Amino acid sequence: MIRVVVVDDEALVRSGFQLILNAAPDIEVVATATGSEAVAAVERERPDVVLLDIRMPDVDGLTVLRQIRAMPGAPVVAMLTTFDTDDYILSALRSGAAGFVLKDTEPEQLAQLTRTLVAGGVVLSPKVSAALLRNAEPAATADIDADAGRIQRLTDRERAVLVLVAAGLSNAEIGQRIHLSVGTVKDHVSAIFTKLRVTSRVQAALLAQRAGLLDGQP
Structure with missing residues (x-):
């Protein structure tokens, strides 16, 4: 089973993702958490994948990302966001996120995206092309x-x-x-x-x- 922790400040989002992913025969949402609860939940459950809201009122999603990625045997982390133009996305990718998932992703695609993450793939959501990489700000x-x-x-x-x-x-x-x-x-x-x-x-x-x-x- 692919073990997943969903982190989001909205209870409706957490329960929705949990319901959708638990419907897959090979995926189990072992915990849902708010931003302030996230690190403890990941340490406790040791999931394979964390779906982490990029913008939360109680704690910055990028801060949580860095804390999770610093753990021994850190899980794969993909960021949850409402907009594919979120200014935080590039920072998240550079901080170790394996991609991001739009919150309006079709339910049937969510399980496959999770499997892709576990298999070592990069997830940039079906609505986002490789242009995200090409549009990174110019380097010196x-x-x-x-x-x-x-x-x-x-x-x-x-x-x-x-x-x-x-x-x-x-x-x-x-x-x-x-x-x-x-x-x-x-x-x-x-x-x-x-x-x-x-x-x-x-x-x-x-x-x-x-x-x-x-x-x-x-």
Whole structure:
């Protein structure tokens, strides 16, 4: 079972997500929480996935995100938001979020998005294209040069894996695409993180975009 904790300041949102996800045979919402309750709930339940509201009145969602990501064996975290233009989204991705989910996501899509998160994929919601990565604010020349230098450390195979990571594919999907085992893909992703000095797939994708590795990609 995929264990999920839903964090939102609105009880209706929490109960709605719980009802939808619990209807899936392979997903269980083990806890729901407000922002102030979130860290304790995650420490107690040790979920696989946390769906975390990005804007809450009692505590900043980005603060909660950083606290959760700092935990040993931290779960995957995706941000919940009402608008795909939320100014906080890019900050959340850079802080280790594995993507974000719009609160009006179709119920039948929510379970699949959760499975994608557990499988190591990047979730940017069906309503959002890869333009989110391309529209990141321009980096300074020195930062771009540093990014390019890190990219140069990657092998050709690691670069190919990184492009597919940036496309949002899970490890299994990457393995199918370039004919590698899931274990080998995991090893490549781990090496990519180390060489690029990042801690999440989205951070790796953002760095690849700034370095020009994704230019010309569909």
